[in-house]
Structures are given as C-alpha cells and as structure tokens.
Amino acid sequence: MQVLAVTPEIFPLIKTGGLADVAGALPVALAGQGVTTRTLIPGYPAVMSAFRKKKALYQYPGLQGGKAAIHAASVSGLDLFMLDAPHLFDRAGGPYGDATGADWPDNWRRFAALSQAGADIAGGAISGYAPDLVHVHDWQSAMTLAYMRYGMANTVPSVITVHNLAFQGQFAAAIFPELGLPASAMALDGVEYYGGVGFLKAGLQAASAITTVSPTYAQEIRTPAFGMGLDGLLNLRAGDLHGIVNGIDTEIWNPATDPHLVANYSLKSLKARKANRKAVEDRFNLVSDDSPIVCVVSRLTWQKGMDILAASLDDLVAAGSRLAVLGSGDQGLEGALLAGAARHRGRVGVVVGYDEALSHMMQGGCDAIVIPSRFEPCGLTQLYGLRYGCVPIVARTGGLADTVIDANEAAIAAGVATGFQLAPESAAALGHAIRRVISAHADPMVWTAIQKQGMKADVSWDRSAQKYVQLYKSLIAKGQPAE
Numbered sequence: 001m002q003v004l005a006v007t008p009e010i011f012p013l014i015k016t017g018g019l020a021d022v023a024g025a026l027p028v029a030l031a032g033q034g035v036t037t038r039t040l041i042p043g044y045p046a047v048m049s050a051f052r053k054k055k056a057l058y059q060y061p062g063l064q065g066g067k068a069a070i071h072a073a074s075v076s077g078l079d080l081f082m083l084d085a086p087h088l089f090d091r092a093g094g095p096y097g098d099a100t101g102a103d104w105p106d107n108w109r110r111f112a113a114l115s116q117a118g119a120d121i122a123g124g125a126i127s128g129y130a131p132d133l134v135h136v137h138d139w140q141s142a143m144t145l146a147y148m149r150y151g152m153a154n155t156v157p158s159v160i161t162v163h164n165l166a167f168q169g170q171f172a173a174a175i176f177p178e179l180g181l182p183a184s185a186m187a188l189d190g191v192e193y194y195g196g197v198g199f200l201k202a203g204l205q206a207a208s209a210i211t212t213v214s215p216t217y218a219q220e221i222r223t224p225a226f227g228m229g230l231d232g233l234l235n236l237r238a239g240d241l242h243g244i245v246n247g248i249d250t251e252i253w254n255p256a257t258d259p260h261l262v263a264n265y266s267l268k269s270l271k272a273r274k275a276n277r278k279a280v281e282d283r284f285n286l287v288s289d290d291s292p293i294v295c296v297v298s299r300l301t302w303q304k305g306m307d308i309l310a311a312s313l314d315d316l317v318a319a320g321s322r323l324a325v326l327g328s329g330d331q332g333l334e335g336a337l338l339a340g341a342a343r344h345r346g347r348v349g350v351v352v353g354y355d356e357a358l359s360h361m362m363q364g365g366c367d368a369i370v371i372p373s374r375f376e377p378c379g380l381t382q383l384y385g386l387r388y389g390c391v392p393i394v395a396r397t398g399g400l401a402d403t404v405i406d407a408n409e410a411a412i413a414a415g416v417a418t419g420f421q422l423a424p425e426s427a428a429a430l431g432h433a434i435r436r437v438i439s440a441h442a443d444p445m446v447w448t449a450i451q452k453q454g455m456k457a458d459v460s461w462d463r464s465a466q467k468y469v470q471l472y473k474s475l476i477a478k479g480q481p482a483e
Helices: 018-031 107-122 138-149 173-178 199-206 215-220 231-236 270-283 306-319 331-343 356-365 381-388 398-403 409-414 427-441 444-456 462-478
Strands: 002-006 036-042 055-060 068-075 078-084 133-137 158-162 196-198 209-212 241-243 293-300 322-329 348-352 368-371 391-395 420-422
Touching: 002 018, 002 107, 018 036, 018 078, 018 133, 018 462, 036 107, 055 107, 068 107, 078 107, 107 133, 107 138, 107 173, 107 199, 133 138, 133 462, 138 158, 138 199, 158 199, 158 462, 173 196, 196 199, 199 231, 209 215, 209 462, 215 241, 215 398, 270 293, 270 356, 270 444, 293 306, 293 331, 293 356, 306 322, 306 331, 306 427, 322 331, 322 356, 331 348, 356 381, 368 381, 368 427, 381 391, 381 398, 381 444, 391 398, 391 427, 391 444, 409 444, 420 427, 427 444
Parallel strands: 002 036, 002 133, 036 078, 133 158, 158 209, 209 241, 293 322, 293 368, 322 348, 368 391, 391 420
Antiparallel strands: 055 068, 068 078
16 A cells, blocks of 8 residues: 655654654554555755755646755655755745744745645656555645645545644635635635635545544544634534544654663663663752652643643642753743742753753653643653653643543552543642652652553554554545545
C-alpha cells in the first residue's frame, strides 16, 4: 500500500510541537505493517539545507507567485517529497511566522501551494508514483483534499488528522480567486466558512475519513464547548470520525539508550535516575533535597493551563514541591513564571525557550510532569513521562484522560495506577493533585509502583498503526472519497 502524507512539519527536520513527532514516527510504524509512506513537506531552509543529494522530480513555472519544484530525498528512514518554493518558504524565522512570532501574512498562499503540490502528486504529477491514499495533517495541508476533490485526484481516498481543532486556517474571502479552485468550491459544502475561506473546514468536508489523536477528543469536538465552531460539521460526519491515540517513537524516547541523559536506566535500574535528577537540579539552580521535582515542558499558553500553574506556584512551593519549567509562549505567562522563580530561588527554576536535549533530561530526572491543559487532543509529553518514569499529573481531558490511570486508592491497591488526574482545570484542583503527588512520593513503595506501571504501558505506535492500516484498507476498498 502506497500512502502520500502531507504535513507542514516533520521530526527530525522541522518541529514546533507534537505534530512533527507524529508525522515523523507514524510512517516508520506503518512500514512495519506493510505500508509505504512518502511525505510531502515545505522546503524551509532547515529542510533544503539538510540534503546534499536531492532530485527534482517536477517543476512549476509558476506556483502561487513564483517558480517551484518538487524534490525527493530520504532521512532517518523517511522518504520525502520537498516543495522547493523559495518565494514562499526560504525566509528567516519559524515555519509559520517571523522571529517575533507574528504569523506570515501570506500563510494562506504558502500552504495553498503545499496543498496544490500534494493534490498534483496524488493526481500523478510524479512519473511512476500513484498513491493509493492521501493522509493530511491539520489546516496547513487540509486544502490538499479540496484541490483533489475539484481536480484530477477526486477518486483517491483520503484521511485528515486533526491534531488541534483550535487552529483552523481561516482567511478572508478575498483570497479565493487566487486559490485556483472552481467558483463552485466557494460554497457551504466546499471551502466557504463563515463568509471567508476555511482551510481546515475544507479538508473536513472533503476527506473520506477524519481522525483525531485520541478517542476522548473525538467525542469532545462534537460539542459546542470543544468544537470551535466546527461541531455541526463534525456531527454531520460523525460516522466518518475516528479517535486514534498517538504513540511515540520508542527508539528516540528510550531511557535505556537516550544520549541526552547523564545516566541511562530501565525499569530494573530506576536508582540510576538520581544522576539525571542532580543534572536537573544543577541546570535549574534548584536546592538538592528529597522533595519531588515537578516539571513542565510546554508551550506557555492559556490552552495548556499555564496561567493556572502561575497562579498556583506559591501554593505548590508551600506544599513542598520544587518546579522546573521549560517553555515559551505568552509573554505575560513567561513573566509570571520568571517572577515566581525570583520569589522562590532554589525551589523554582525557569528556562524560556525550547531545548530538545533538555526536555529529555527533564523526563529522565524529574519526578513528575504536570500538564493542566484546558483541552488536549492527545498530548505527547505525558507519554514521554510514562516511558521515563516521570509520573504524569494531567487534566482529565482529551488524550490525557485516555492515557493516564489516576492513582486513586483503588487503582493503587490494584497496581494499575500510572499518574494523577485533576478536574476541573483550576488552581484549587491543581493544588490538590500536587498534594496527592507529594503524599505518594513520600512512600517509596507506592511511588516506585506508579513509576514502574507507567513504564510498562504500551506507548508505542504499534496498536495505533494497526488501526490506521485498518482504516486505510477500508477506505481503499470503498474506492471513493466522501462528497
């Protein structure tokens, strides 16, 4: 089976969050199930400079305002198509915005071009390559399915995965004439969305099937509270909506072999974590004592509940925990957390930014990781925590609820607890959860049992990859995309 994936980012080449990890890990897992995936990505500078050997397979004399070409290359077991369009992607900054964090004003054009290229490949633009199915990710590649629907590839089945429904790619109706779609596409059952153009909405409308990254999130987004204005469409397409929880790359995230750790360890050698714990204390200037180190590795945003954490910080320290924070985002939240670190020197440490190696060290050395998100489609940091014996403290929502078993008395007695859940998402609930963590941490037998049960959890892609393969096969058997 040949699958064409289209994504705006992929690990290890370009990453802003969990989408890149999924885009990089899923093809490897699918390969073990007999599925060959080729992934189309934008030709950002970091992508194009990573390859000395690349081959131009298709040329565009004009694609959304400039010359472009589709190149092929391979890295880390991934087969890639790269859209080399310097006028769209060769610029300093991030994949979606400039160095200040402001979105590129032509993002609609950049990701329309990516989508056009995806649809062209699906329609046979690359000689000798004909995918059996197209799988796109989030709004940046969702328009691929609209271009397929109204173009040459309208018989190729497709899947769209929603990693976060909050990001939808909504643009003014004025861009429509430049998209290269027929006038009939600017309709309620096409790309039109609240009077403008909705990239994600267009993909949800055109896809043969819709997946989200956890079963609970698949149900949550059908409600007004989580549907972000798309719950009506998602309910109409409920029969085509599937929740498949994410996995992680257990080769990259393996405490026994992780090169970013001071000391490697396994389920049978947890005591070796102490060396990593010391490294975390040194990096975050924390005092060394027996109290638990609770860490945060996150975008510092309202969605992630970081305002709740900032409001709770004094109480968390008073309760007897230490806190190590790695992240960036809202400047007000960055400031509030830095102020908290200044108030509690030696008890709270904050590093603003993103550091992949440090994030591994934190999972390998901290006692617990807190994720108080208001909504969370899946979440990956709690899966890393389970894998590394860094006990997750999570809000009872989305994929967090699906992947962490709360350490209540019954679960502890049964030996199945893997972490701590909190609800509702509030300072009071977070404080209560942290006190439960501190109490459990004070009992080495209980704490070690929770750690080990989490490390035994299957957080790999194996089961989820099987579910994707089953879905792919069912869509190919049907032979026609949704209308």
